[in-house]
Amino acid sequence: MNWWLKKFLYRLAHLIMGVVIKRIKVPEPELLTGVGSIKKLPAQLKKSNVRRILIVTDKGISGLGLTSGLIGALENMGIFVTVFDSVQANPTIQNIEDGLEIYSRSRCEGIIAFGGGSPIDCAKLIGARVSNPERSSLQMRGGFKIPKKLPPLYAVPTTAGTGSECTLAAVVTDPENREKFSVASSRIVPLSATLDPELMTSLPPHITAHTGMDALTHAVEAYIGKIGTPYTDSQAEKAVKIIFEDLETVFKDGKDLQRRSNMALASYCAGLAFTRALVGYVHAIAHNLGGLYGTPHGKANAIVLPYILEFSREACQLRLARLAVVAGLGDGSEPKNELSFRFIEKIKVMNVDMCIPSKVDELKKEDIPLIAQRALREGNPGYPVPKLMNQRDCENILMRLLP
Template sequence: MNKAYKAWCRIYQIVFRLAMPILPYYEPKIMHSTDQVPQVLADKRIGSVLLVTDPGIARLGLTHGLEVAFAQVGIDCTVYANTQANPTVSNVEEASALYREHGCRAIIGFGGGSAMDCAKGVGARIAQPCKPINKMRGLLRVHRRLPLLIAVPTTAGTGSEVTLAAVITDDKTHYKYPVNDFVLIPRYAVHDPRLTCGLPASITGQTGMDALTHAVEAYIGRSTNAYTRAAAKRAVRLIRDNLLEAYENGQNIEARANMLEAAYQAGIAFTRSYVGYVHGIAHSLGGRYGISHGLANAVILPHMLRAYGPVAECKLAELARDAGIAPAAANDQTGAKAFIEWVDNMNARLGIPRYLESINAADVPSMAAHAAAESNPLYPVPRLMDAKQLASMYRVVAGGHFADEPAARAGEGQRRSTERPSRVARTAERKVAACSSKK
């Protein structure tokens, strides 16, 4: 990254950090049961609502009780249940058309981060009926107040119920981009751990590591304050104490409730202090290949933490010491190493692979360009990287071999999730870190 652009990125980030105390952040009012939602709408004299969810939630019938409760108090409920794992522009447009057709006056995002992001996108389109969603990508381009928005998370990972972001995928280009505006923060959120008890173990693990990624990227970035640092630390402690239990014993209500709180605290941290290159790369992979966001974040996180090198050691060590992952007397280098190894071990115990083996070399230049455009100058990362440096990280995440390379097609370089990083991947990580430090 050239010095002029690097200076511009840091100035941009400093301005946002200084403005943080006066920016209109707010947090949703928390309810602990979906039983409370009909009364909220009735109190506001809202007689028609759009419920946005996904096919999996619909098949499980998780929204049925809420639909019945609405009917009992005379509230019409229109359900949009076609949200994809990475919600698309088409999803937003289809759901928005339903909202208008049925005269709805409120929106409920019911499900994981995808359903909540789609619901936010619908709200943005209703608030700005003449402005396509792709014209709202980036920062503060919605402007107008949304209809009443209620978030009902059924996973403990995204923290979308407290964030100002919605991530949408363009159906045609497969470009996945964030829409960021304060008006996207839901007014109410329902933390009902019963809704998460039926979550498959694999999704529990991936979404839990998604929450960890939010907390870690927010904490090691350069735009933190005492409030966001405390939220990030609390999230890490809760994840350390509860994620494996929720993964292994999905009916443990206490562990499920604590993971909802962890995701919420991580959401508080990153919606104010932002994320980093893990998210930039993960969004590009999700848009191109449909890889779930939690899985991508979980795999990328330890690789990127290693690539940041010494500049992230102090803060990673603080997290490690605070969470009991490293001894209280451990120095920064030892603490940071212990934290990254803990992330690796968590991924292994949760059945998350060390590498993503579906990445094609031919796709890397465009994905790296998208990741750089999303991340710079907004994300206050510990070490700045340009598109060329980020492109090197895709090889690291792929374990040293891309899927469309002859060696990979011939079956060479195949890796199991429990393997140590391959020599090629370790060399690539060192090159990224060394190149970054020189820039």
């Protein structure tokens, strides 16, 4: 099919997506925030009458003892706790099946997702499989394929981050095809999100940087996309402002509780924005680098973001100029094109300052056609991007990412 006709059809699809998404009621989790807010979580479970709970986390987090205070408090209240801590970064279908088995064996009645996006996404799908055992994770791929309500699900993010604590998405790796896929449903939005900065002070600088840039990418892609609303714009602006003010400081001083708290909120707001306004090609490419090479999600986004912004700049100049002002890079009196360039340049500088490379070391030239093909299958027409890209455009960008 001719590219112009394809473009027309993609834009038509975006128009329909915009109308449909505005009509969907996206639930929002109850928010517990601030130092020590984790202590309020057991009372929530008690309220829902959950007597046996599965904590889904990973070995890094359980090894640091981050879950022990919560486990003690739950047990003191007479709640029986089982821990599943075998979630891998970029969680796999098998992780979900293993968690499901432990949930069933321990006769659990609810789930606490405790960790970064990987444990939270894994927990979402364990919950989805518990209440919809006849559907495999792969059969839930795509939008709105989870017919039955999940058991009570509570999220405790320890990165800031993915925003998964408030989004209707979960991203899973299918190791057989070395591909990541997304599941989207309003049923997987957690009941509550606990943003306790004390759980984030142990994040090493590089993970702080990667996850913070993931949050920035959510906000920016939601903001420059075609289906944003005044609500998603305001959440994205709030996130961008905080990230530009605080991320680099918290990268240098991980113990700064106020800024950790701010970053947790920024990640949450960016989640609220992109769960309605969606993301764009940065994510489409990052997911495929993650699926093929295991590249950490935030790191992949951070590297790819400036390239896609340069590609899209003219089509979203006013929006980028507005973000530059929100980020404190100008007062709005400057020419819009200059502001839009400043915004992109500043992202590059942030990457350099936080030791994030500008190339993808693991990228292989022979994989580029496949990565571009998969990224465009995800992005066209899945993401309402400001400027559409075809196979050649995408391959050209990937060539520039070669080490």
